Amino acid sequence: MEKNESQKFDYLTILIACLLMIVQRVLLSATTIPEYATNPGRFYLYSFMKVATVAGLGLVPLYMGYHYQKIVRKKIFSYLSGFFLLYVVIALTSNVFFYVQSSTLNLRDYWIILFPISQNYFTYAVSCVLLLCSIPTLVNWLLSFSTELLKKIIFGLTIGFVILPTLFSKDLWGFHDGKSIVWIFYLFLVGFAFKQLEFDKKFKFKFLHVCISLGLLFGLILLMTQISLFVRGDASTANRFSVPFSLFSMYYTLSLFAFSESISQKLGVKVTGSLIAVNLIVTQILTNWALTTYRITTFEKKSFPDSGKNWLLDIFQFIGLYLISAIILTVVCLLLQKSAPFKKLNRYLIVDSPAQFYQKIRSVLSWIYKRRAIFNVGIFFYFFTFLQIFLLEKKEGWAQTFQVFLKIFIQRQSILFLTTMIIMGFFLLLLLLTNRFWYVFTLILTVDLLLTVSSVIKVNLREEPVFPSDLKMLNSISELLSMVSPILIGIGIVLVLFLTVSSVVVQRKLQHQYSLRINWKRRVIWIGTLLILFSGVFFINHKKSPSYFLFNLFRVNKTFIDQGSAVKENGPIIQFLNNIDIKVMDTPENYSKNKIEQIMKKYDKEANKINQTRNDWLENQTLILNLSESFSDPARIPNLKVLNEPIPTIKEVMSNNTSGIMLSVGYGGGTANMEWQGLTSLDISSLSASLVTPYTQLVNTQKVSPNITNLFDEKIAIHPFTAALYKRKDVFEKFGFDKFYYIDSPNKLTYTDKIGRSPRISDESAYKETLKVLKSNTETTQFIQLSTMQNHMPYGDYYDQLDYNAEGTAVLDSRKGELSTFMQGLHYTDEAIKEFIEELDTIQKPITFVFYGDHLPSIYSGNDKKKYGLEHHETDYFIYSNAFSREQTKKLNKKVVSPLNFNALAFEQANIKVTPFYALLTQVTNKLPASTIDPVESVSNRYNGKQVFVTDKNKIILEKDLTKEQKVILDDYKYIQYDLVAGEQYAAKWAEQKVEK
Incomplete structure (x- = not known):
């Protein structure tokens, strides 16, 4: 608090200026601007109010010029740090308020806080601050002028800045509604002349001048409206003279300034410079802070009510809210200025002169130089992250490559900085723990390199990033490496060896130079702090958590629907972390034990009703679920013409039996997800968007995992491939399979023949293995989960002859060879199916054979994945009953299905x-359209996020399009699914029970 009364300032002018700025903001952003054509009276009223506020911006520089004598006595630079701190506090308060209100943040808002000039925000405020800093120099220069010269300067500038723009009705000098720094300096000069030339004493009848000037402005609006209507046919130039730099607005501004100063002097109301500064800062944040104005304009703006009275009340209500907010923030800031932390921080930032400011900059640079090794690591990983994203998005051709380069540099800075921050946090944590600079650097670089290479390969093959769940497949490293080029593996081994050896050499030679010199207490504090910060990765998808807040702040793409695009936008590290925090499924409203019991009782009755017309199970009832890897009819692919039919047998079987299209949630991958749906009859599209693979992320968390095997006496899985991927061994054990046949399994595969040079066991061998299992048990019920893997990617030079071809733009010329190999493989599958079905018909027990493709191969890169999203997620299925059971079976008409419908x-x-x-599942299957993840919104569709339904006419609809009856069935199903996968499992035993014989 300044004790010397002479150091205080008149307050009324600043108060009026702040009030006018607030009213002007309300008129511009909080209400719909009326048009003359629809409501002339309200148009005039609005225009009058708006022109009355035009003086608000001009009063402040006039005030600074008029009171220059008091201002020059102040050490201007010493106040700037305090002003800046207050500005930051108020801006942060505004951001927190709107984050709580809408859970939305933008990193750009925080960049604006620190660097408003870089974004051309707060033009007026920045201009006033620059003027304030210039006042000592400017006043010394102006005081050197004679009175006559000062008059001539003012007169000349007024002609150029006021008279000419008024005559030509143009913003000749780019004053931008009075916010330009040139206009602000001109007004300061006018205020200075007002004081020096004692114009205020010559200004008689000041209030009358205010009335006359306002009357002139109001009259000009009326006149110009009529002229505009006559000349243009509209009121577009009605406010021609309502701009701050017009002669009439300038007259009004000067009149109001002279009047307010005279009243202020008479009242003797004086306040500290701190209060004036706080008032102005608060007003500028409330009226010009981007987030505030955006939120009000977009979400709070009042529509145009029929009643003019209500319209005015809305405006006054907003003005009142603004004023209350301004008063509260002003009081808070005044109290904050007295707090110890504020004073301490202000003392650290305070500078008395430009020379001291430069000295502080030099000290900061010196501090950075002493820690240049750490900063160099950060710079290195910043550019390494840039390279990661560039490799994921790299295009063919120099022009496209350069566009990608610019796109990342311009649009991904927030991601680059966040990734660098995360890497550096991990780097510092390991460095604090080990104090071995080069070992830590090499370790992090190696891990980052492995993640980069893995991500690039996986995105190219399957349009998806590396997931945390993929780490669980490291125990099958040999199988994973078999999918990678040996040359690439060799280069990787050499590079890792080089990095390891070089890090050992450099660490030994430069240990002393790069060691941390920090005491153990600070070390422990920093380690603890970093560990707490990194614990946030487990809460990234928990709304309102700090990590969720941070990722939102840096505009991380949280859309899980299209992970392939998201990893290109977020980079592999952030996308990997984005997938750590997994939620299984949203809790249905009113979920409870009582609700689940009601549903169970309902379908107990439904089962009894269905079973009245169904036959009893035979003692040796058998079901085979056959997932055929990548099987799909290429003839259904848009922009592709198949020249000769590779699957005639399967086409014939489909025409004579229950068959149609199966909706896959993957493209080029995701086999385990279709398998999970087929075995559990649960819907992956109902799960949380962030749940990647149920096999690796869900099954192990369930106490009980009800599935189709529960109904059968003997349960066999045949998977002629590695079983380590997707934790199949653990999953199948939990599902209750008695035997699991796979490569190198304890239960040895008998048939392992391959075709040509193919690395995969043929489908013919897989079916022979299945027939052996079928014939080994004719006594009890039997379920077989069969995965035939012959057509698994990649599609190399496997077969001696390629008899099948297609033409069209769906497949690029460079991949036509892969298509021919794939189609040849389909034909071999077709031949194997023919033999298998013939053998099934000879077996004397009832067998139901369900055949389906899990997904399309990722070779149709010539098609637009968005345009043909649905077609690229449709495979083929059929259900065949062998001869022994055919008399009691019936062909069904279900053209489009999900894997959950098969049982x-x-x-x-x-x-x-x-x-x-399964009575519930029967209702879901027969009454609801097939459900899936929206295939149009993503490429790989391996993630949930938006459930859609596909009708038998192959039309996509939403849940809202379902009938009332369908919605009830869907709700019942979702309650049961939630209970089984994420709830208390009240229905677990109910779902596991067998059919009564």
């Missing part, structure tokens, strides 16, 4: 009884 369809075709859980 209910199989039981219905076999015409056998169901349990209550």
